[in-house]
Amino acid sequence: MSIGTALFHNVTTRNLSQVNERISDLQGQISSGVNDPRPSADPVRALRLSAAQEQQQALDRYSTNLERAGARLDQADTVLSEVGNVMRRVGELALRAASDTATATERDSIGTEVRALRASLLGLANARDESGRALFGGYGTQSDPFRDGAGGIVYQGDGGQSRLQVSESISLPTGLSGDAVFRMGAEGGDIFALIDDFLGSLATASASPRASASGQGQLSLQPALSRTPAEWNMTVEGPLGRATVSYEAAQGVLSGAVEAINAQTATTGISAALDPENGGLILTAAGDITVSEVSSQPEPGGVLVSVQDAQGRTQALVPSGRTRDALIDRLQDATDYVIDQRTQLGALSADAERQSDVIDNRRLAMDRAVSGLEDLDLPDALTRLQQAMLTRDAAQQTYARITQQSLFDFLR
Template structure:
């Protein structure tokens, strides 16, 4: 086969051009350290690389969710830590208020601080994360978790949902707790209660003069009971004990109308041995027991009862009546037992224990987030190694191949130059 000069030159130039591209590609690999993977050149490697890159993107999303969960849980932990300190301070104030040596100004100072702490507690329950989402409102992250009603009480405005984020293909991690569980379900001897109701009862006790006893007694067999009631109907319930036993008394009272209470006491006189009658000319009830036995009133609750807060300002005063029919002896104030400082102390301690438990739950979730974070880090390292094995260039092999290509080009150019210089006269010689 004969090859003409023109065809020889074209073939040589094409080969030199291909060598130049190969050399440029090798130089690019060495300079960047990356090995471009093209489906046309290596479809298997390209497929593996695409799958690994998709997995890396997914791991990045999971890592972002884990970081966000850690952030929310950390903020919730700080909020609950501050809340625990507030409950501890309320406990200190309750113990201090139980002292008989306090003056009126001392009572006022304690009440003012308790009110301030209650406001701070409200603010902590409405804590939001860096994105402005409420930590304790459940799924209603845009809403405020707790709101203050027109009557001054605080109610939960969120739901019972638990905000979660996906941290792996199969796992979801809770980023907090709902406010109803954290702040609205403190386990106390009288049942689940809101920490805000507990704080409100302490403030009411301080307002009423919380050292007042939840039980009064007259040993003369006859006593005068004066009532302080509101203009609106309020349900009264208390235990009445007499010579025959005790009974639960319940009546709805309005200011200036003690008649329903008299009827309720007389309806139970067969069980208690105590009768009641209205005194003439004033808002007063006269109690009389059989055989001059003691009369004991205890456990007063006002309002709906149960976990509902009592109605401040509702109280009675019991004073013994002597044989001559005159009131004598100390006046014994009697009001809702739930307003007693002793009960407030028990409830505050229970609320503190409950909040500590909720903080432990937050800590457990944070530990789970840390565990997922470590797992994701290990998986990302493995994926980086896989991608590196596909994309990264073997520098030593690439340099050797580059030197071979350069040597081949140089030799080819020399041969091409030598052949191209020969003419017909060279062959004739």
């Protein structure tokens, strides 16, 4: 089979071009220290490298999420530290206000400071992270979770916990909901409502609101009534015994109380009548009279009933949980509760740190795996480069010798 001169030139040129491309690729790999990334160069290695790089990207995402979670938890911890400071200060003021030496002017000053602390506490409860999301809003992180209104400060968020994926199977909470932080369960109540109760106790004329009031022979009761009817309960105890009475009352409407108390006269020995001077109640009995366990729904706050005995001494009645001694205990419980919430945040931060160490170790192992697939075997590459260059040089010399011959050289 004969080969034409044109075909010979084309085949030789194409082969030399391929050798030169191979040499150029090897030189590029040697200079960069990285294997040829094209799947055609090594399909198995390219597949393994692609899987390893995808895992690297996932680990990078987990690491970023852990950084965000850690920063958010640290910010929440800082805020709760300030909340604890505020609650401790309110507790100190409650102790001062409960002192027998505290004057009305001092209680007014204490009330002014407590209102400022309440505003500061509201700002802390609505604190946001560096991305502008509410720290204590649960899943709702865009709007302020706590709002101050006519009924006090209310929580408008939810009980959820924002979470971030920090591994293939683990999502880590990035904080606590405001419902968990500022509401101490069904019995403990709301921290803001507790401060409002304290402010209400400071507003009373009496230096020490009580849970019960007593007198001999007669007591005058002036309930804190509103235009809206409310359900009232109280326990009355007289010379014959005690009974709990319930009634509905509003401003100018206390007849139900008179009827409820007189219905228990045989049990207690106490009779009730309307006071014609102030529209309140007058209780009479042949002996001691005690009124206690007063409550109203809805709760108006402050003093529920002003009581005056036959000697003209006035006592302020509040629910048992709102006496000054009870408020001091509740404020201490609230401070302890905030400390417990910080402990929970600390546990979450510790989990984030442990998971971060795990991800860092996995990233290091994956970096080594990717490096093993990407990094070039330099001695092998240099050997292949020398072989390719020798092949090229030999082919060029052979081609040059052949192309230098003419027809007369072959006829000789």
